[in-house]
Amino acid sequence: MIFQNEFINWFRSSSPYIHAHRNKTFVVCFGGEAVLAEDFYHHVHDFALLDSLGVRLVLVHGIRPQIDLRLAKLGVEPNYHHHLRVTDDTALQCAKEAAGLVRVEIEALLSMGLANSPMAGAKIKVASGNFVIAKPLGVIDGVDYGHTGEVRRIDSAAIHQLLDQDSVVLMSPVGYSPSGEVFNLSAEQVATAVAIALKAEKLIFLTEGKCISPETGETVAQMTAEEAHTFLLQHNNSIPDTSRLPLLAAIQACQAGVLRTHLVCRKQSGVLLLELFTRDGVGTLVSSTPFEELRTAALNDIGGILELIRPLEQQGILAKRAREKIETEIADYIVLERDGLIIACMALHANRQCRVGVIACLAVHPNYRGSARGERMLNFAYRKAWQMELQRLLVLSTRTVQWFIERGFAPTALDNLPEALKTLYNPERNSKLLAKDIDLSRHHDKNS
Numbered sequence: 001m002i003f004q005n006e007f008i009n010w011f012r013s014s015s016p017y018i019h020a021h022r023n024k025t026f027v028v029c030f031g032g033e034a035v036l037a038e039d040f041y042h043h044v045h046d047f048a049l050l051d052s053l054g055v056r057l058v059l060v061h062g063i064r065p066q067i068d069l070r071l072a073k074l075g076v077e078p079n080y081h082h083h084l085r086v087t088d089d090t091a092l093q094c095a096k097e098a099a100g101l102v103r104v105e106i107e108a109l110l111s112m113g114l115a116n117s118p119m120a121g122a123k124i125k126v127a128s129g130n131f132v133i134a135k136p137l138g139v140i141d142g143v144d145y146g147h148t149g150e151v152r153r154i155d156s157a158a159i160h161q162l163l164d165q166d167s168v169v170l171m172s173p174v175g176y177s178p179s180g181e182v183f184n185l186s187a188e189q190v191a192t193a194v195a196i197a198l199k200a201e202k203l204i205f206l207t208e209g210k211c212i213s214p215e216t217g218e219t220v221a222q223m224t225a226e227e228a229h230t231f232l233l234q235h236n237n238s239i240p241d242t243s244r245l246p247l248l249a250a251i252q253a254c255q256a257g258v259l260r261t262h263l264v265c266r267k268q269s270g271v272l273l274l275e276l277f278t279r280d281g282v283g284t285l286v287s288s289t290p291f292e293e294l295r296t297a298a299l300n301d302i303g304g305i306l307e308l309i310r311p312l313e314q315q316g317i318l319a320k321r322a323r324e325k326i327e328t329e330i331a332d333y334i335v336l337e338r339d340g341l342i343i344a345c346m347a348l349h350a351n352r353q354c355r356v357g358v359i360a361c362l363a364v365h366p367n368y369r370g371s372a373r374g375e376r377m378l379n380f381a382y383r384k385a386w387q388m389e390l391q392r393l394l395v396l397s398t399r400t401v402q403w404f405i406e407r408g409f410a411p412t413a414l415d416n417l418p419e420a421l422k423t424l425y426n427p428e429r430n431s432k433l434l435a436k437d438i439d440l441s442r443h444h445d446k447n448s
């Protein structure tokens with residue numbers, strides 16, 4: 001029974017993401033190390049699951065260890081400069097062989113029908129092609145990189161066409177010049193260029209390690225592109241390449257309009273699903289805008305607002321509100337959105353004539369309480385009140401009186417509720433009325 005309830009809760013909590021990810025383009029990049037790992041087929045199952053949920057999926061694989069293995073067999077030392085391979089004729093031959101082999105292996109895994117797996121019976125179409133037009137990297141610091149190249153252009157129209165036909169697009173880190181030359185590229189660079197060219201919703205790196213903060217020893221859960229830049233400057237020497245390269249790619253992608261880049265450690269089982277279908281994820285999210293956004297509500301936020309407040313109404317903490325009432329008053333509501341979900345809301349019903357505003361429907365999702373989000377909502381209300389030149393804020397509360405008192409509100413007589421706002425008072429609830437005056441001369445409230 002407990003298991004059943006857990007299952008129902010889990011399924012319900014992941015369903016908003018299933019809906020949100022459908023028809024979105026995700027570019028997933030993983031190194032050749034992931035392909036060599038014994039549990040790689042688990043990731044393939046998850047790719048298949050994403051495909052079946054309607055995600056437009058582009059996979060970009062690496063071939064670094066596969067090239068090194070081939071070179072080792074030939075008794076040749078790999079040659080790197082500034083973390084990039086110098087590709088001579090022998091290394092290029094190894095790169096071509098490795099790219100071909102890895103691509104065929106992934107195609108085979110995606111073709112398996114995946115019996116005895118969560119994706120039994122799924123039929124996945126995989127497409128590859130000459131989508132990357134490349135040019136030579138040339139000579140840097142006096143070092144000739146040979147056949148190492150960089151992306152010149154992505155044939156995004158061809159990729160979109162295949163995605164439109166419900167194919168998963170599989171790409172290797174090789175590119176071609178218009179004169180028929182082949183170049184060895186970095187998988188991270190290809191994935192980033194593809195995500196930018198396709199205007200992908202997400203760029204996801206399955207990395208070899210977690211992105212750990214040297215200060216806290218914990219995984220960094222989220223950063224803006226700017227914070228990622230500062231993080232790299234501050235910790236340049238202590239961040240391993242496994243995080244540094246994807247972070248650099250994430251910054252580039254964000255600056256070029258890809259809203260979200262995720263870094264998830266491929267060694268954790270089911271990491272893609274945990275990152276994409278749970279509220280907090282498990283990896284590091286680099287986004288161009290702050291992860292949480294406080295903004296005025298719109299009509300399509302009503303579902304999220306109701307989900308948040310219905311349990312509180314049932315407990316008698318908030319007064320009951322009909323959906324229609326929220327719809328008509330939606331301009332009064334503000335919401336705190338986190339990765340597409342509403343995690344806090346509040347209404348400010350203003351009466352400009354009386355220069356009074358009433359705060360109502362303040363709620364923070366239980367998982368996110370105790371981190372000053374309530375306080376942030378209140379500050380937003382002060383700012384709005386200041387902009388509307390209101391003199392006083394009121395709130396009716398049954399069980400949160402103390403919280404407001406600690407934030408400068410004081411109990412006041414019910415008569416102080418202006419006539420025009422009396423409809424907000426329900427005598428059965430026996431709420432207390434609290435008030436706080438807005439100091440219109442205090443400029444800092446505007447920016448608090």
Ligand SMILES: CC(C)(COP(=O)(O)OP(=O)(O)OC[C@H]1O[C@@H](n2cnc3c(N)ncnc32)[C@H](O)[C@@H]1OP(=O)(O)O)[C@@H](O)C(=O)NCCC(=O)NCCS
Binds near residue numbers: 375399
């Ligand atoms: C009240 C509420 C909005 C606060 O949100 P929040 O993001 O946790 O707020 P903050 O982080 O800014 O403040 C947390 C502090 O308030 C305290 N607090 C929370 N609820 C409280 C309450 N009902 N009475 C007194 N203090 C309360 C917490 O203990 C914490 O104090 P601490 O840090 O000293 O432990 C949130 O608890 C909530 O949604 N409650 C249910 C709905 C509700 O009561 N709404 C108000 C209707 S009038």
